[in-house]
Amino acid sequence: MTRQHNGAASHISRHSLHDAIVGRLRDLIIEGELAQGERIFEAPLCETLGVSRTPLREALRSLASEGLVELVPQRGARVRHFSVKDVHDMLVLIRSLEELAARLACESAGEHDIAEVRELHDRMMAFYRDGNRLDYYKTNQQIHTAIVALSDNEPLIQTHASLQARLKRIRFIGHDGPELWAAAIAEHEAMMTALERRDAQALTAAIGEHLGNAWERVRDMV
Amino acid sequence: MTRQHNGAASHISRHSLHDAIVGRLRDLIIEGELAQGERIFEAPLCETLGVSRTPLREALRSLASEGLVELVPQRGARVRHFSVKDVHDMLVLIRSLEELAARLACESAGEHDIAEVRELHDRMMAFYRDGNRLDYYKTNQQIHTAIVALSDNEPLIQTHASLQARLKRIRFIGHDGPELWAAAIAEHEAMMTALERRDAQALTAAIGEHLGNAWERVRDMV
DNA sequence: CCAACGTATAATGTATACATTATGCATTCG
């Protein structure tokens, strides 16, 4: 008989246990179930996740490289604690990365790709009008990721994603007041029109301002 | 009374086997002993390094997160292969990172720190005059790392280090002709004077040009 | 002769057992 997975891509993800654990732990950290600075004991977590220590430890190594976990030799793992300065520095870096991505995107992005970002933007606006905070937030993140993806620069995309992941937890907590929320919407509008005109100068400025303000939005939550 | 590990750093590195393996493998890859795209079999490597599979596998996870190793589920590890585009994209990103670092460094770096970079620069010049290629190259790298360190932005420093590590192998192969070598020296001179004048504009421009040219220097070696 | 299947082998993935190191508590000495 033919193998279970034939030509048509049925299920690509031959669910790797490693990735599953990494994903699960990442969620636990982002949702705050594992608090900042909290010690991570292997044995109880193994019990909870139903896996043995070996794959769990490998997952912790991965998360440590991602910067979400701190691994001290002979002293185990901790959920990494981010200081106010850490968050600020990450935002400064992300801003620079997205500005670079903006320049590259205006050069290399195809019409179709830009249209997809527009679609995300419109969807986000709909969530905004409906007052759907969670989906608004998620789509917002997706837009930033999508613009970076337009740069067609894999190392840049990876680096950005890693930093974005570290900040997710902070942003998850941050419940911006409605006034800041509205400002962010306006900034996104500016980004969108600049992108569609492929105006690198304007797009870079818009993203720069947007992420500069992002610091104001989250600085009090850290 | 006073803790055993007081201000003076006695012996920080309680030599972690993990870090030792990671370092060793990194060297093997950089020096080309493990070729690009080459399959990494765990068992023989364990024999060679004299360790068991467990810590070796954890080390491979770390290197995978660093981007030096490619890990495919159920199909093992490979030394990651970098295409011409990959190298180009990494240089574009590194350039942007160092430009950012340059701006931050001009704001926050102390006189003493800048003096240390000057010292590195002078030492590099000495190696250049002596025709000591290897130490010249190493010191060159150290200068770039040192300037980024002046930014006082930990995420930036980490990101830069990771990318720098991935490129080390390429640069290790690249034996620039003397004419390009001389040009690099001149560019470094410009960087140094700009840094000492804390002229962010000039430093950014110098670094940008330097890394733009870096692409020309390595593009044929990939 | 070619193609497809099945089996043997070897590699990776996971679990468990063992070794080493850190940590907390009780005890004892100053």
Place this chain on the structure above:
DNA sequence: CGAATGCATAATGTATACATTATACGTTGG
């Protein structure tokens, strides 16, 4: 009574054994 020390406990680090999956090769049927 306080501080230091030693032991018990528990955690991490490492090795090994077992399970699963991929791969290569020989075989067989068309």
